[in-house]
Structures are given as C-alpha cells and as structure tokens.
Amino acid sequence: MRLTFRILDWEEEKPYELLLMADPSKAKVDEYLSRGVCFIAEYEGEMVGEFVLLKTRPETVEIVNIAVQEELQGQGVGKHMIKEAIEAAGRLGCRTVEIGTGNSSFHQLKLYQRCGFRIIGVDRDYFVRHYDEEIIEDGIHCVDMIRLAVDLDTLAEENNK
Secondary structure (H helix, E strand, C coil), X not given: CCCEEEECCCCCCCCHHXXXXXXXXXXXXXXXXXXXXXXXXXXXXXXXXXXXXXXXECCEEXXXXXXXXXXXXXXXXXXXXXXXXXXXXXXXXXXXXXXEEECCCHHHHHHHHHCCCEEEEEECCHHHHHCCCCCEECCEECCCEEEEEEEHHHHHHHHCC
16 A cells, blocks of 8 residues: 655644544644644545654654554554654654553554564553543553654664664
8 A cells, every 4th residue: 555645734624533543532632733743644645544743852753643544454554654753753853753552552562563662661540640531442441651662773773684
C-alpha cells in the first residue's frame, strides 16, 4: 500500500473519528492539536490514518496520537506511519522520538518495539488520574502508561548494519 502524507491545515475539519480512536478525551485531543502538528496518511486520496507530533523538549518529539482506520489495521499502515513520524522528527532536528501507550495495548506495544522503540518507564495510574471514564481493552483495565523512546542516531546505526 503506497501511502502519502500531508500536514492537516488549520482550517480543515479535524479527523476526530480517528483521533478519538487513540485518545477518548476530546478535550485532551484539542489541547495537543493546538500545540502539535497533525499528519494525515492517505491512500488513493482517502484518509486512512493520522498521527500528531508534539515537541516536548529540545531535540525531542512525542507521537501523542496515532490511529489507523479499523478495517486497515494489521496491514502495515501503522508501521509505515511510525516510520514517517520518525523521519518527520529528524527533519525537525529532533534526535529522540517518544511515544506512550496503555498497559493493556498489546498490539501497539509490539508494533512500537518492532519499529525500534524501547521501554523507558511506566507512569503508574496515568489513565486513572487523567481520564474520567475507565478504559478497558481486551478485558484488561488500562491504568498505567508505558513510555517508549527511540534514539534516531542509534536507529540509523542499526539500520546501516
């Protein structure tokens, strides 16, 4: 599948259907959209995914939201989007890309690690503290945020081996 990427225009309607798949809080989504950059993944002119990059520290960007249309999940779209996010971070002069996901998000944890991310910490009770409603995935209560990061210099070295 050949994806193209573009930055969401400010005047353009926000892709809430996708954004809220990754984060159920519209208030949180609106907050980081106001500070970050939303990239749209398209296939044959149709929006199939999105990710949002937010600069958090000098030389560090976080993927704060990433989602793929449900019917296309498991087909490599997410992996392609993460690679694009890493490349975009490099173009922004960043050396580290971070991402977080719930303790119950097994598919995401596997995908992120396959893309070179390593676990750097756990934010205990993150989803309990920051979300009013419980989040349950595959029968597991999502309570902790698993934090992962990839160093772009290390990733480049590993890809050149």
